[in-house]
Amino acid sequence: MVENKQIHLSFPKKALNKISLKDGDQIVARIENDKIILQPQPSKDSQNQSLRWYLLPAILAGVISLINFHLQRVKSVSLSGADSIAQLAIYLSTAFGFITFLAALIFLSSDQFPINNRWAKFRSVVTLSIAFTVLDFAFMSLLFYCIDLAFHGVILDRYTSSAIIAGFVGVSSYLMINAAQSITFSAMSTVLIFTLIGGIFLSMIMNNHANWWQINFSYLGSNLSNNWWQFNFTLIFSSLIMLTLIDYIFSLIFKIDTFKTVRMQTLRWLLVGTSISFGLVGVFQNNRSIEWLHQLHWWTSNLLVIFILIIIFGIKWLLPTATKEFLFTAAVFAGLLVLSEILFQWVHYLSLTAFEIISFGLSFAWLIILMQNLNNLYIEKSETFIIEIK
Structure with a gap:
């Protein structure tokens, strides 16, 4: 290519419509890390x-x-x-x-x-x-x-x-x-991770019982803990951020007609149910002195597990466009959850606290990976364009 020779880029019309550009508008181009970044001139x-x-x-x-x-x-x-x-x-x-x-x-x-x-x-x-x-x-x-x-x-x-x-x-x-x-989706998911992990670690540090971990993970949110409200509030607020993530990503996905299916709607409501159940675990304190409150906490915890297991084992039907690599990842997470159950219930290798932390960590990581995959699915179908150089 001759130096200083002008070339022309051909953009699809729908790409320009997404950033509200029209004929005659100028675009600023800069080179960064061997990439050409184009953006409207402010x-x-x-x-x-x-x-x-x-x-x-x-x-x-x-x-x-x-x-x-x-x-x-x-x-x-x-x-x-x-x-x-x-x-x-x-x-x-x-x-x-x-x-x-x-x-x-x-x-x-x-x-x-x-x-x-x-x-x-x-x-x-x-x-x-x-x-x-x-x-x-x-x-x-x-x-x-x-x-x-x-x-x-x-x-x-x-x-x-x-x-x-x-x-x-x-x-x-x-x-x-x-x-x-x-x-963006990445910014919101990062905030969710920081909020959840940060809130839980603060609850661990500020807890008045130094050996809380010898009881169980749920102890942090029980009436026996001096700062139970902090742990439970973390769960409730994290569930609200998760709901925002779900609304955000599915609002994008449903802009694409091929994704407006019963399966995708089912996946959305299963994720909404998971998020609500997660928040209800914090709403209903694990207080054994109040039987009905303890029972509600127990039932919502089990409901959360049920929603996650349905999503993991049904992901091939719920998301037929999923890649083999993603389905393999789902199978790995399912296997690890089953393994942790065996090591806790039958082998008695894991303590109750270790089992709860491992199960919680695997479930939360799986949900983040799933929503990240949905976000990538939207980007691949809607945000990627072929630009011709003339």
Whole structure:
């Protein structure tokens, strides 16, 4: 190919329609890691509007901080402690982060956030906003913990402190808006994993019984544990994120006519049933002193297992387009679940805690892999295009 010679790319019309491009619009192309990345050129108006969204929370946070210091008659502000830079920055970043993420997610187009059902969209928007806000709070807390270690004992005047707080809130809002605007299946599944695993580990660490693991895994959510609400809330909130993932991926899949089948609808409702059962395990506390509550916990736990087993053993019928590799993966997971049951019930090699953790880990991993496969299925059928070079 002659150097500097112009070439032309031929795009399918439906590909341009997906990103709302028309004749005469310009596309920005850049080379990154031996790949050519094409994207619409952002308009100046959209850039200015985004800048205002980032600056507004920062300015408001700075003003609120300054007013607070004046009302508290604080002239010198410490880095950590009560009425400190860290405290106000974390609280204001969390508050403005939730507001900006919620607003950005609401105004996304149906192509970016394809859930159309009003109730499902409301639930999904609120759930994701809370989930990302919790991550924002955790990140800011960890950040200021590290800053305090590096600059312990620093004291600044209230004007400088307000400016620093404004800067942190601005950066936090920037990250939250970008997270909302680039919401994807991968981002939501990552949040689900962090929420579930993080919540469970915190429950383990903060539990008042050092040898809880000698009883069973369910002990963390029972009335015998001092922070049972944290474990159960983790299960409930994780189930809501899982429901959002299910709504998101099937809203995309059902855009393709060949996937609007009874089998795919059945798979969706089985996944919804799995998610609801998972949440109900947290709703109904494992409290043996209240028999009906313990029984409901036991039944919902078994219902969760039944849903997962139906999906695993019925995946060949439910998802006839599944590859041999994916079906083999399903068989491996089924075999491991059966093996863990044998090692616990008959061989007595596994303890109850080990059996519950292994079964839970395998089931959760299987559900993530299944939904990832569904997402890849949509991408292969709808998001992949052949571009001809002329």
